[in-house]
Amino acid sequence: MGIFDCTGVILAGGLNSRMNGVNKALLDIGGQSIMERTLALFDEIFGRVLVVSNNPLDFMGFDVKIVSDLFPERCSLAGIHAALFHAETPWIFVAPCDNPFLSREMVELVLSHRTDGATIVVPETTKGLEPLCAAYSRENLTLAENRLAEGRYKIQSLFRKKRTRKVAEEKIRRIDPELRSFFNINTPEDYRWALDMLARKGDG
Template structure:
């Protein structure tokens, strides 16, 4: 029997929007993205919305979560089978603040079935084609699909099955915070850069923004379309 890809199952877009913006000065998740001026976190959601059945945004601060709702993320819609369908969007605080992105992953996995397409909330150039490739590389023979660039794994641009949750929770209980701290307990499929580069030649999809300079560079590129 052929392995069942997660493209045949429910995929949730899980946006890890925790952390802080000390190097940015302002809350980077609410920075206006050209040309429409929508907040960065909503821009991230819209880039990948067609790939998911629902969206879960995890913030480590309830005030940030409230701000996400206020900016209208809940009104995102997509066209599905020729019909405009309201997408279920949830924004919720971290179950365990201080757990970093790993805590955010646990918070999201507890609230979904199937798979989580997991990305950081500060990645303005996410490629739907690249993420679709990751989805297609998943099946029942693995629990996570993680890109690797020049020997560096990209755990916040990856796919995780809910089957990872027990291992994630054990890692958190042990005081571990690294995103790869549970990988020795699950089946991780590493994806090399070459097939991803065919879809995104500059691999810009993996870019995040942490400083005003990085944001200005990203904004200039986004303004060019």
């Protein structure tokens, strides 16, 4: 049964500069592009799915609604703002287009930590917060717009102590011991590492 009060959002607005211009979302992982893997996952979980991209023609072959940033700054906060603006649900769950190993269990763990008063739910490990594997209430729309207008482009500028709930690493590692859900492909070396991991684990 789908989660209908939350939209699954894939952020696909990066410049792919460290991948020599190759669109990371279209990299093949186990016979599917990363975009295909994430869309299939989100279609299982959510009633609505959005892709945020400033290059929508790259994704015209996918059966999904595509929207673009409303602010010209190329940053993840602008993508989150666009998703909040276009979402028709009270919450969004955000994932990047270059994350091949995000699991349903991780998405459900984050969403299970939504509580009254919280407007953001974000995983936290010893490496820090994971704002691109997190849930955001649409109550953050105006704040995101203000932060962008002020030139404050870090996602963490949305985080307010009493309104942000963190998911502890102990809980995360119970379902994802290697923290694979947070692995992003940014370089050719990362891509080779992902393919090696896939071969070792026998994932498909």
